[in-house]
Amino acid sequence: MVGKLIDVTNFNPQEAVEFIRMRCTNCDIYYFCNGADAKICNDKVDYLLEKFRRNSKGENEMIVTGMDHFQSVCKRKLVDWYNKHCEENHLAMKIDLSNVFIVWSCKTLQNYKCLASTTVSGDGIYAEYTYNGDKQELYEDVYKKLTNTCHTEE
Structure with a gap:
């Protein structure tokens, strides 16, 4: 087993404890492990500890399963x-949801970002959503347009 290659995001508590317990000692590359490999495994352990700390406090997780899911979450959040x-x-x-549309979105590694707006004429509302896949957190920034000026000269 090579710890840095294991996807821990869907581990149940028992699997998480086993991964944390064996972390380095049972790893197939233990003697060849470099600092970057160890950091990857340590980050996974930190992720699991944080995940189960949140669960023990009754805090919900936000796990985005794809771009369509992310966009629908963002639309609901803007509504x-x-x-x-x-x-x-x-x-x-x-x-309601029929008044919200996605202007732009992208995914980079485990992170998502999108820009959303409404169809309500003249409201000037514009929202930016960023999903941090490492922390499973969604950040919301909402803006209101103040001016719209046309410039024809430098």
Whole structure:
């Protein structure tokens, strides 16, 4: 078994304890392990410890399973944000998923990013979502357009 090649993201508690227990001593490359290999294994152990710390505190995990799933989560988050803040930001109405669209999205390694907006005319709302696959956290930045100026000269 080579620890750095093992995908630990779906480990149950028993598998996690076994991986942490054997970490280096039972690894097939133990005697040839370099600093980078050890860091990869240590990062996996840290991930597992954090995952089960969160579970023991009743904190939920956010596991994104693909681009379509990520985009649907982001759309729902923007609807939730919009409806929660519509009065304080002088937004015209409450919205649903049909009022939200993805402008752009990408995936790099285990991380996702997308830009989303609404179809509500003149609201100027624009949201950026970033999913950190290492920490399984989604970050939300919401912006409101202040001006739209056309420049024809330098």
